[in-house]
Amino acid sequence: MDSKAWALCFLDEGVALSVISRKETRCQWLEDEGHAHEHLLNDYVHYVAELGELDPEQTAIAKERFVLLMEQYPEPEALTEYINDLTVGLTRILWFGPVSALAEDYGDFPLALRAFYWQEYGEGDEDPVTPIVEDDWIYMVECMDEFLLQDDY
Template sequence: MDNRLWSLCFLDEGVALSVISRKETRCQWLSDEDQARHYLLNEYLQHVAELGELDEQQTLVARERFELLMEQYPEPETLVEYLNDLTSGLTRILWFGPLSALAEDYSDFALALRAYYWEEYGEDDEDPATPVAEDDWIYLVEAMDDFLLQDDY
């Protein structure tokens, strides 16, 4: 598995609460950080604009705000915090970062995913916070879809 792989996982809050009354979660896997940031600034922003029914001018203003935040806060966790403030009520980013961080970090989302992963793929003696070895990252990626259907995040 490519150790440069990044993902953007988000929950459509407005759609989930008003139309289908269940979580609508999406996870996009991207080849590296550059592609992930490009996706965030283009496809994700367009998705937010559609959910918020923004006109062209409002979308341009939102893009400028996204660009400014991306410059000011290059660290994924901090960036996500600010982006989620902007998109409150429409969508919420659950994870934006490298696969290696999902496999090893101690953020709430990464820990919850690994706990699910070890429950599904591990044996009974694994600590749910145990990092996932790089050789097993493919299984962590596979576990993500089922994990996102859970209510634990």
């Protein structure tokens, strides 16, 4: 996995929970920040529009709002918060940012992921906040789906 890679991980809050009574999580692993923003503006907006049953005009307006938010809030954490405010009841972004931050940062989500990772892949003596080295990011990525289904995010 490349050090420039980004991730978009989200949870369906509407349809999946009401129809099948379980969490539906998705993670999209993206080449770099540019591709991540492109994916957010195209694929994610259309996914949200489909969940919300928006018509093409409403979808275009939603995309414009995403563009404005991306300009106003370039930091992934703030952008995620504001996008989640727009998509409440449909879907919620759990992580939008560099994979390196998942492996190294001390926010709640990266810390919880690393604790799960070390429990699954460690030898039992690792501190759960220990950063994951780049060569092992692929294993962190592999455990993401199971992690998301285990925890309450």
